[in-house]
Amino acid sequence: MASKGDPVRESGGVSGFLGCGPRPLDGERQQAILRATYELLGEAGYQGLRVDAVAARAKASKATLYRHWPTKPALVSDAVRFCKGAAETMPDTGDLRGDLVTWFGVLGETVAGEEGPIMAGLFMAMHQDPELAAELRSMRSPKTPIAAAICARAEERGELRPGYDAGLIDEIVPGLFFMHHFAFGKPLDAQFIDHVVDDIVLPLLRQ
Numbered sequence: 001m002a003s004k005g006d007p008v009r010e011s012g013g014v015s016g017f018l019g020c021g022p023r024p025l026d027g028e029r030q031q032a033i034l035r036a037t038y039e040l041l042g043e044a045g046y047q048g049l050r051v052d053a054v055a056a057r058a059k060a061s062k063a064t065l066y067r068h069w070p071t072k073p074a075l076v077s078d079a080v081r082f083c084k085g086a087a088e089t090m091p092d093t094g095d096l097r098g099d100l101v102t103w104f105g106v107l108g109e110t111v112a113g114e115e116g117p118i119m120a121g122l123f124m125a126m127h128q129d130p131e132l133a134a135e136l137r138s139m140r141s142p143k144t145p146i147a148a149a150i151c152a153r154a155e156e157r158g159e160l161r162p163g164y165d166a167g168l169i170d171e172i173v174p175g176l177f178f179m180h181h182f183a184f185g186k187p188l189d190a191q192f193i194d195h196v197v198d199d200i201v202l203p204l205l206r207q
Helices: 027-048 051-058 062-068 072-083 096-112 115-126 130-137 146-156 167-183 190-206
Strands: none
Touching: 027 051, 027 062, 027 072, 027 115, 051 062, 072 115, 072 130, 096 115, 096 146, 096 167, 096 190, 115 130, 115 167, 146 167, 167 190
């Protein structure tokens, strides 16, 4: 069933987050497997993730993992969906700058915490694994992006003129945070967040 060393299979099949096959997983067993997968992503990265290690940590059989998650991307995407931080909440401080500072503060905590290194590794792996890329991109929320909602409120208050491009925030800011923290080894502190808001984002929105 598995190749030597038992790497999780790379292709074929679909996600089994709610359980597939004749016997669905009980809640505790499913949580243990997904949490073990997420922890090992942080320790070994996507390429180093192996089903035998997941099974050992979760105290589950390899057959159980293969039956419910036939592919590596399916297992990983379900682990990310289950274990990643709580959904982002919409800041509402009463003004555009305050909303941006609050939101970016949460983003900074996420990037510098457990989730940041895992997601950085997965972003790199997505370029080499189309199935993983498709699985992770399908997780994007269908709701209005936070950036668009924040800017729409600011426009209603008269802080922004029509014609701004809220999408620039989503395109630029996460990359800045990852580069600043991982490539340059610098903290995502209040000084950095103020710089991003005052010197980059607000001028772009108001140009």
